[in-house]
Amino acid sequence: MLLTSGGLGAMGFGLPAAIGVVMARTDAIVVYINGDGSFMVNVQELANIRYCKANRxxxxxxxxxxxxxxxxxxxxxxxxxxxxxxxxxxxxxxxxxxxxxxxxxxxxxxxxxxxxxEHVLPMIPIGTGLQRYRYKR
Ligand SMILES: Cc1ncc(C[n+]2csc(CCOP(=O)(O)OP(=O)(O)O)c2C)c(N)n1
Structure with a gap:
């Protein structure tokens, strides 16, 4: 099976797409072929490859x-x-x-x-905005 974004397709497509195929076709050996520039677009997905065993x-x-x-x-x-x-x-x-x-x-x-x-502060309640944290003289 060949999965491709095609000629002039979106850079960065390949690595996440390859991960998707690995998840969907656990029996397949997946080979991901990409240019270095396109690899850089979603290079953080290398971490996802190791993370993907659980939802957190x-x-x-x-x-x-x-x-x-x-x-x-x-x-x-x-x-x-x-x-x-x-x-x-x-x-x-x-x-x-x-x-x-x-x-x-x-x-x-x-x-x-x-x-x-540690908490991520400030917590912004749903439906409000950052305005209430604006610095007041
Ligand atoms: C998101 C996105 N931005 C820009 C382009 C335009 N574009 C097409 S090929 C390319 C360079 C790709 O470089 P690389 O992945 O290293 O492959 P190479 O062709 O150099 O082997 C660019 C910028 C694109 N296709 N997708």
Whole structure:
């Protein structure tokens, strides 16, 4: 079976489409062929390939107290793109890490690991907007 977006089709189609075929046709060996530019459009789906065993309302990205279990390894993404990067897992190291980032004065990735039980604030109730958080003098 050949699945294709066709000539002049949408870049980025291939990798998610290949994942879909793997899910639908568990008996098939799926080969995904793509240009590097199109691969980059949805390259984050590589993480999805490892995630897809369960549905979750939040993402569990490994254990911050064990660097080798953190997934995906954002530092390697940055390295692959030639961008300096650092990771912070403890709140006490955050200030220095941010200062290092700001002092770098060029593209820099700071991967700040936040415990998954932290809330995403502000919570915006359905039907309202951000207006109520607007800064008032
Ligand atoms: C979403 C989207 N944006 C832009 C284009 C126009 N476009 C067609 S081919 C192409 C370059 C594709 O590069 P790559 O995936 O590396 O394949 P190559 O042809 O270089 O082997 C572009 C920008 C497109 N088809 N889809």
């Amino acid at each position: 309302a939040d993402s569990y990205l490994g254990n911050p107290s064990n660097d080798t279990l953190i997934f995906p390894n954002m530092l390697k993404f940055a390295e692959a793109c030639g961008i300096p990067a650092a990771r912070v897992t403890k709140a006490g190291n955050l200030r220095v890490a941010i200062q290092t980032m700001l002092d770098t004065l060029k593209p820099y990735l700071l991967d700040v690991i936040v415990p998954h039980w």
